[in-house]
Amino acid sequence: MKLFITPGACSLAPHIALHELGIDHDTVAINLRKGEGQTPEYLARNPVGAVPVLETDDGRTITEVMAILLYLAQRKPEAGWIPADAIPLYERLSFIASELHKSFFPLFFGERIVSTPEAVAELAKTYKERLAPRFARVSEWLGGQDYLLGTFGPADIYLYVILTWWLRGMKESLDSWPNLIFFVKRMEARPGVRAALEHENLTPVLA
Numbered sequence: 001m002k003l004f005i006t007p008g009a010c011s012l013a014p015h016i017a018l019h020e021l022g023i024d025h026d027t028v029a030i031n032l033r034k035g036e037g038q039t040p041e042y043l044a045r046n047p048v049g050a051v052p053v054l055e056t057d058d059g060r061t062i063t064e065v066m067a068i069l070l071y072l073a074q075r076k077p078e079a080g081w082i083p084a085d086a087i088p089l090y091e092r093l094s095f096i097a098s099e100l101h102k103s104f105f106p107l108f109f110g111e112r113i114v115s116t117p118e119a120v121a122e123l124a125k126t127y128k129e130r131l132a133p134r135f136a137r138v139s140e141w142l143g144g145q146d147y148l149l150g151t152f153g154p155a156d157i158y159l160y161v162i163l164t165w166w167l168r169g170m171k172e173s174l175d176s177w178p179n180l181i182f183f184v185k186r187m188e189a190r191p192g193v194r195a196a197l198e199h200e201n202l203t204p205v206l207a
C-alpha cells in the first residue's frame with residue numbers, strides 16, 4: 001500500500017503504525033508548502049488537499065488519521081490494537097483528533113486566521129492556554145500506565161505525533177505533565193517509531 005505523507009506532519013502517525021505493524025508500504029512525500037496538496041491529482045485523492053492519504057492494494061483510498069489507523073489495526077488483528085471494548089479507544093482517538101490535533105492550526109498558521117502580528121500572538125496564547133487542560137486530560141488517562149489503554153496501540157501513536165509538535169514545533173515544554181515526558185521517551189524507544197522518524201529524516205525529540 002501507499003501512504004502520502006509530509007515529513008513530521010500528522011501523516012507520521014499512520015507511517016509509524018505501518019512500521020509498528022510490519023506492513024509493507026511505500027511513502028510518497030507531498031510538499032504542502034510548495035502546493036503539492038493542491039494539484040488536481042492530489043485533490044482527486046483528498047479534496048481538502050491534506051495528508052495523510054492511504055491507497056490500499058485493493059484500490060481503496062482512505063483519508064483521516066483516525067480512519068487510517070483503525071484500518072491498519074483491522075488489517076493486523078493479531079496485534080490486538082482494537083480491544084473487545086473499543087469505546088475507550090474511540091474516546092481517546094476522538095479527543096486527540098478534535099481537541100489536540102486541530103488546536104495546532106492556529107498555532108502553526110495563525111497568520112491565515114488573523115492579520116496582525118499582535119493578533120497572531122494573542123491567538124497563539126489563547127490556544128496554548130486551551131491546550132493545557134487537554135494535556136492534563138491525556139496525562140490523567142496515562143496515569144501510571146505505559147500507554148493510554150495500558151497496552152500500546154493507535155491512540156498512543158497519534159498522541160505521540162501531536163506531542164512532537166508541542167516540543168519541536170512550538171519549542172514548548174511538557175514539564176507540567178511528567179507522565180507525558182515519560183510517554184514521549186517510551187515511544188521514542190520503540191523500533192517502529194524510530195524507523196518512521198528516520199524515514200522522514202527526523203530525530204527523536206526527547207530520547
Ligand SMILES: N[C@@H](CCC(=O)N[C@@H](CS)C(=O)NCC(=O)O)C(=O)O
Nearest residue numbers: 009010032049050051052064065066
Ligand atoms: N482531519 C484530518 C486532518 C489532516 C490535516 O490536518 N493534515 C494537515 C497536516 S497535519 C495538512 O495536510 N494540512 C494541509 C492543509 O490544510 O492545507 C485528518 O485527521 O487526517
